[in-house]
Amino acid sequence: MTVLDNRALNRATLARQLLLDRADVPVLDAVAHLGGLQAQEPQEPFTGLWSRLRAFAPAALDDLLTGRHVVRIHLMRRTMHLLTADDTLAWRARHDTMLRQKVMGTYRRELEGVDLAELAAAARAVLADGEPRSMPEIARALADRWPAPNPRALGEMVIGALVPVVQLPPRGVWRARSGARYTPLSRWLGREAAPSAPEGTDPVGEALVRRYLAAFGPAASADLRAWCGLAGLPAAVAAIRGELVTFRDERGRELLDLPDAPRPDPGTPAPVRFLPAFDNAVLGYHDRGRIIDDAHRGLSVAGARMVLVDGRVAATWTVDAGTVQVTPLRGFSRAERAAVTEEGQGLASFLSEKDSDRVRIAPSP
Numbered sequence: 001m002t003v004l005d006n007r008a009l010n011r012a013t014l015a016r017q018l019l020l021d022r023a024d025v026p027v028l029d030a031v032a033h034l035g036g037l038q039a040q041e042p043q044e045p046f047t048g049l050w051s052r053l054r055a056f057a058p059a060a061l062d063d064l065l066t067g068r069h070v071v072r073i074h075l076m077r078r079t080m081h082l083l084t085a086d087d088t089l090a091w092r093a094r095h096d097t098m099l100r101q102k103v104m105g106t107y108r109r110e111l112e113g114v115d116l117a118e119l120a121a122a123a124r125a126v127l128a129d130g131e132p133r134s135m136p137e138i139a140r141a142l143a144d145r146w147p148a149p150n151p152r153a154l155g156e157m158v159i160g161a162l163v164p165v166v167q168l169p170p171r172g173v174w175r176a177r178s179g180a181r182y183t184p185l186s187r188w189l190g191r192e193a194a195p196s197a198p199e200g201t202d203p204v205g206e207a208l209v210r211r212y213l214a215a216f217g218p219a220a221s222a223d224l225r226a227w228c229g230l231a232g233l234p235a236a237v238a239a240i241r242g243e244l245v246t247f248r249d250e251r252g253r254e255l256l257d258l259p260d261a262p263r264p265d266p267g268t269p270a271p272v273r274f275l276p277a278f279d280n281a282v283l284g285y286h287d288r289g290r291i292i293d294d295a296h297r298g299l300s301v302a303g304a305r306m307v308l309v310d311g312r313v314a315a316t317w318t319v320d321a322g323t324v325q326v327t328p329l330r331g332f333s334r335a336e337r338a339a340v341t342e343e344g345q346g347l348a349s350f351l352s353e354k355d356s357d358r359v360r361i362a363p364s365p
Contacts, residue, residue, distance in 0.1 A: 003248045004218060004255065007266040009290035010311045015262040016215050017281045018052035019273045019308065027053065027060045028084060031070055035211050035227075036083035038283060039072055041303070042172045044276035045082050050350050051273045058174035065169045068189055072167040074160045077229040078102040079278070080167065085189050092164050092185065092193040094204040098229050099161035110153035114146055119154070120162040124184070132168050132181040135159050164193055205236030210243075210258065216284050218247050218257035226286035253287070270311035272336075272343040274324075277303040282313065296329055309336050315361075317344070322356030324348040331364040 004012075014020040023030060030053055031037065037045045050056045064070040071088050075081045078099050083091075104111065119142070126141045127133065133141075139155035146154060159165050164185040170176040186192045197203055212224050221237055237256065247255040257263070275281060282291055282300045292300060292313040299306060299316060307315035307326060314336075315328045324344040332340065344359035 001246060001248050003250065004263075005250055005266070006290050007311075008263065009218065009249065009255075011264040011266055011268050011270065012218060012262065013216065013281065013290055014270055014273075014308075014311055015264050016217065019281060020264065020268065020270060022054045023052060024054045027056070028064055028069055031064075031082060032084045032087060033215055034280065035208075035215050036076065036081040036087065036280075038076075038079055038278045038280050039082040039172065040080040041277050042072075043175070044278065044305075045172075046174060047274065047276040047305075047347070047351070048279055050347070051275065062169075062173050065172055071185070071188065072172050073165070073185065074099065076227060078160055082172070088166075088185065089189065089191055089193045091204055091208065093196045094202075094208070095228075095230065096161070096196070098231070100157075102229070103157045103161045107150070107153035107156060110149045111157060114149060114154075114157075116157070116162060119146065119157065123158040123163050127163065127165070127182075127184050127187075130183065130187060132183045134179055134181050138182070202232075202236045202239070205230070205233050206240050209233065209236050209240060209256075212284075213244070213256060213258050214261060216280075217261055218255035218263070219285065220249070220253045220255055220287065222253075222286040223284070224256075227280065227284040249287070251287070270308070272339045273308040274317060274343060274347050275306045275308065275313075277305050279306070282306065307340060309340065315340065317347075319348070319351060322348065322352045323358040323360055324351075326359065326361045328362065328364045332361075337361060 027049060030049060037048050039045050046058050046061065049061060068085060070082055070084055072080055072082055073088055075083060075095055122142055122145060123138060126138060135155035138158055139151035142154050143151055159182050165182040166185050166188045168181050168183055171178040171180055208228060209224060212227055213219060216227060224233060225231060244256050245259045249255055282288055288297060288300060296313055304316045306313045307317055314330055315326050317324055317326045324347055326340055326344060340361060341359050345357040348359060349357045
C-alpha cells in the first residue's frame with residue numbers, strides 16, 4: 001500500500017482546503033465544499049474565506065446570511081459552524097445524539113432528573129411565537145418549571161442540542177457587533193430538517209464521509225471523527241469502502257480517500273496563508289502533524305490565529321490598530337519574511353477596508 005508522508009498529506013490538505021491556490025468559485029459553493037467553517041468567533045469566517053477565494057467580498061457572505069442561504073448553528077463537535085442551509089437541514093438530525101451527549105458530559109450533575117423530552121417540548125413552546133431570544137432569555141423562561149438546574153445548563157441543552165436553532169444576523173455579519181439570539185431552524189428557513197434515517201441505514205453518515213474526504217482527505221477514520229464529533233460512522237465507512245482508495249501514513253495508519261480527489265506532488269510550492277481562529281484546516285484532524293508541529297498543537301485549540309509558511313503553521317498573528325502583527329514560531333528566511341509581509345499587507349488592507357496595509361513581524365525565536 002502506498003505510504004504518504006506528511007509533506008504529501010500537507011499538499012493534499014492545502015489543495016482540498018483551497019489554500020494551495022485561491023479558488024474562483026461562489027462563496028456558497030466554497031462553504032459547501034469545506035463542509036462549513038467553524039465560527040464561534042463571528043468575524044473569523046471572513047478571514048478564512050479571504051484566504052481561500054479570489055476577490056472575496058464580505059458583502060457576499062453577508063447576503064448569504066441575511067438571505068438565509070447559510071446559517072450559524074451548533075453542529076460538528078457541538079461548536080458553532082457556518083453552514084449552507086441545505087447541509088444544515090440534511091445533517092442536523094444525524095448529530096442529535098452526539099449533541100445531547102456533549103452537553104450532558106458538561107452538565108450531567110446540573111441536569112440530573114430533568115426529562116429532556118419535556119424540556120424540549122417546553123422550549124419549543126417558548127420559541128413558537130417567533131420572537132428571537134438569547135440563551136439566558138430562553139433559560140429564564142424555563143426556570144419556573146425547572147428551578148434546580150443552573151440556568152446556563154438549561155440554555156445550553158436547549159440551544160446546543162434539543163431544539164435545532166440558528167443564531168441570527170446581524171451576529172456574524174461583517175464588522176457587526178451583536179449579541180447571540182436564536183430562533184428555530186425550521187422557522188428561519190421555512191423548511192423542516194430531514195428526519196433521522198430508518199434504523200440500519202445511514203445515508204447522511206455516508207454523505208459526511210464523502211464530503212469530509214473531498215475537503216480533508218486522505219484521512220483516517222479517527223480524523224473523520226475529530227472533524228464531526230460523531231462516533232457511529234464505521235458502518236458508513238464500510239458501506240462506501242468500495243468507492244474509496246486507501247493509503248498508509250508514516251505511522252502505519254490506514255488513510256481513506258476519494259479516487260479522483262487532488263493529491264499534488266509533495267514538491268508543489270505552497271504560498272503563505274493567514275488562517276483565522278479555530279480553522280478546520282487544522283482542527284479537522286485527530287492527527288494534525290500534516291500541518292502543525294506537536295510542539296505547537298495547543299495553539300489550535302486556544303484560538304490562536306495562525307500563519308502557514310511552506311504549508312505548515314510557522315507563526316501566529318493578531319491585529320492592533322490596523323496593523324497585522326506576526327509572531328514567528330521559528331526562524332524565517334529572507335524570502336519567507338518577504339512573502340509573509342506581502343500576504344500580511346493584503347490581509348491588513350482587507351480587514352481595514354483598504355485603510356491600512358501595515359504589517360509588523362516580531363523577531364524570530
